Amino acid sequence: MLGLLLVGAAAVPVQAASTREQQWFLDAMKAEQMWKTSTGKGITVAVIDTGVDPDNPDLKGRVLKGKDFAPDSRVGDEHTDYDGHGTGMAGLIAGTGKYGGGQGAFGLAPGADILPVRMPHPDEMGAFDGSGYFSKSIRYAANAGAKVINISMSGGYRNPELTGAVRYAWSKGSLVFAGIGNDADKTHKVSELAATPGVVAVAAVGKNLRRAPFSQYGPEVDIAAPGVDMVHACGGKTGLCKTSGTSDATALASASAALIWSKHPTWTNNQVLRVMLNTIGAPTDGAKRNDSIGYGIVRPRVALQNPGDPGPADEYPLPDLAAAASAPPSPEPSSVTDAAEAPAKDKSAEETSSDSKTNTSVWIAFGALSLVLLCGTAVVLVRKRRAANAAALFPTVTHSPGQPPSPAAGFPNAPHYPPPGSGSDIPPGRGPDAAV
Template identity: 40%
Template structure:
């Protein structure tokens, strides 16, 4: 039978489109042989240091199947901020979220856990927060209108309930996409508590390449997608907010009901970045989000000319190299939450025409010149003032 590819549709606060197809039979050698991404990011080398133990990754998504054998025992009780839509057993339930959770923390199953899917941080825990519905859920449109604030609420809830990393393999890159103050503030709240926040760059590389949110909010670590050949995936959105790249094509992941999928998107790329951060936080729990961001960018593989570009950010993540570099770091005190950018930051991004931010202000110089003129005039008046005895000072 020829596999059928199902393409997701873009919508506000929905998962970045994820194509899925029936995986090959769930045999250990068949599945593991297809997990090219783990080799690409040097997972085995990183696992000599840590596999993510002690770290909880919040997956803000469509829900997670905690009973999947590759995730069993790793998933915390779910927080559902939608409250309706598909449930367990329905074909449109928790497919996307389960896949992302398995990329982050799948641990396989069976004797020696040789079967199934391995995540990048297989000993991390997953905190599922249901903030969106699957693209094919019959209640999707209702969720868009009635639960528009679920993402912002989910970020804050995760930050207050034990998340060490927040993964958002989702976004809005529609024509009407725009920054939401509540979401921006929620992200700054999480960052202020020392929690790195990750998002997918968007899948609009061939469909308008529009700005995607939450990827474009300040402080977010944003992932673009690469293929197994190391090139940019054609669907991957290209913008100034790209931080790093990660595998995002032909990615094997868990599916509810003990099944597996092969998919693409910047969604799995973001999940790999969150897995890499989970490894770093496991070994170095006191590093700030800013330090972790610098570790990812300074140790990235295949760094573009000039250090970064909109296609790859700083390059392909290398958690093994980041862990080595982190050994020489001292934690920096967590600074207050950064102020949100003004609205004009969103849209085309900083350009060479933004001279207002770099031009020398005229007011201080004008005021200074006026002050000097007044001083000079005062000096002349002082010298020419009438002397008590009719004489001028010599």
């Protein structure tokens, strides 16, 4: 299967009683203190995922009309979550806790609005489709007014189309966050999407603020956020789940941006991201980084209290966007609909002055190359092997370990991960009781 990966571990149903008490990450991030200053109100966060259920008790009133890119054979629209994952990410971002008279699950930015953008299932995307769907979704979200674009999925491959879409979203004033991937305990291969220039790549930490063992690592990591044993609203039978993954961490990074932006609505995307870096948690000071958690752990409470200098409005604060500037720009769509559905540019139109013999040769060569690529992809699928090269065009993509194909299938026990704490990614003296 190619195209996307839900970068979260298996979801386990959670009893509704004392839900808030189980949301350790909100305590660590001092959410109640932050909510006195900002709840994310007025900020739209796009959730590019498997759909978002607006009828979840903890999301009622927070979910907007969005866009459905799933095939016609898929039941429903962007408000139909065929997996439960998208609703879970929306819950981590904007859950209101209203279930049972305030006994439900809260998101970090309960005042934010969710723009659902439904992607196809991995089985419904071919080798060439993953990046195309992501590109369309990113462009749609940017044109629809989403300040923050959350992609708790992985897949596709880095190419000018995807890089151009990210750069387009940046030019429209959006920030794009994506999970770095969950296979560090098996293989070292970061998400191609998260590694795309202009995307803020998010790693996961546990309760002790160390990199979670499953969280990928490398020079692509930009920031980190809690992502272990996360209780939140979701699309399962109970409406509540406990999951672990860089999916969850990405949702909290997106929610953090929403909190800051709501407090400072005139800031640009560059300034919001710069303040996130200014106020980053241990072990860095915002100027240094490591491969485990990037520049550090997001701390929106500090950003709301003492943001520091937001800096220039038009300068991207991370170094990787310079690489994106070298990518050829793709046509800018004229409307939201065009952004989502405009077909790829027909490059053969540039060759209309060539004679028919030349054109025929070009198409024969292109067809042969496509056949070779597809055959190679088939071999990868049959052997179920991951490409060794991080820049491989068509990485093998599957669901995360233990992730069920749909909520109706029930949620098996999540895979056991050892307690976070491997690696030297936080300084001595920082422990489980440290605030994020």
